[in-house]
Amino acid sequence: MADLLVTAPSRPKIQIVPVRGLPIVAVVLAGLVATIASNKLWPLEFYHVVGGGMWTALDLFLGLVIGPILAKMPVAARAEFSARFMPKMLIIMPTLVTMTLASGWQLARLVGNLEIGYPKHWWLTASFIVVGVMAVIAIGVLEPANIAVLFEMRKPEPDGEVIAKLMRRFVYTAGITGVMQIATLVIMTRLASW
């Protein structure tokens, strides 16, 4: 997607995918595969805790701090912020989600959490449901809005109404996933206390 780099004298460069970040993503994902293949406790915990901690913190910060601030900014200011912020989120979030979920699944298998019967298993099921709902919201609503805003801003004459509408959607869904991350924190700390 390097060919999507567009420049203009009066507007920031809008690159849909920050190409310079891709080698870092490749290293992280290669490490993830190696971690799963090793099936050892420390690397799995490292990937799951680091990835999950960053994912949760980012969602909370974005949904409950940045989102409300963005919602009160003028459309033009929101667009300026988004042009710099959203491309980075486009590679950071999927990477964090992949490393957290894949290592978390393997970790749960290794320590035997998946073998635990009900009613304790409900905690695991609750975590699956929370992650599932967040995935549908993030991939189904938030991410398409994110990408559509970036493409709209690349146009010679961006449509302010479309950007405002998509940004509203982005802010609301970020808020919902932020709140849902509180449930994740409760469930995960509970699981870690078994």
Place this chain on the structure above:
Amino acid sequence: MVSRLVSANRAGKLPPVAEIAVAAMALIVIGGITLASRLPHPAPLPVLVALLAAAAVLVLLDVVLLARLRDFAWPLFFQVAKWTLLAYAVMYGILEFTFVYDHVTGSTLAVLTLMLVVFAVDIPVLFGFSVARYATPGPAKADSQAS
């Protein structure tokens, strides 16, 4: 940056492709949750197959609805869908690797793999449509300011 506040919103005329894609995604996610919540017991295959089939029908419906569109930014749609497919293929590859590594075999592996295949069509369709619906029909770069 935003030079115009007048919308030429064509989105209202388009079929509910995005909504159907999200519904298909939700069915796959429900299937995944159902499977995971039953562990270590065997997966309830009839339920999973029903969810998978319903999701596949919805994705097929999306493809049919899209195929009937004439006045649409197809080059941009395929540009976004192509790169989305590539990105998600990496993620699906890691998930599939994890399944195989964990000795998931037989019908359970087949259903999980087919779920990923449905996802692999669904998500690029959703992303491509979400971007192309706001674009002017024509070449992919028609809306960019490259010129």
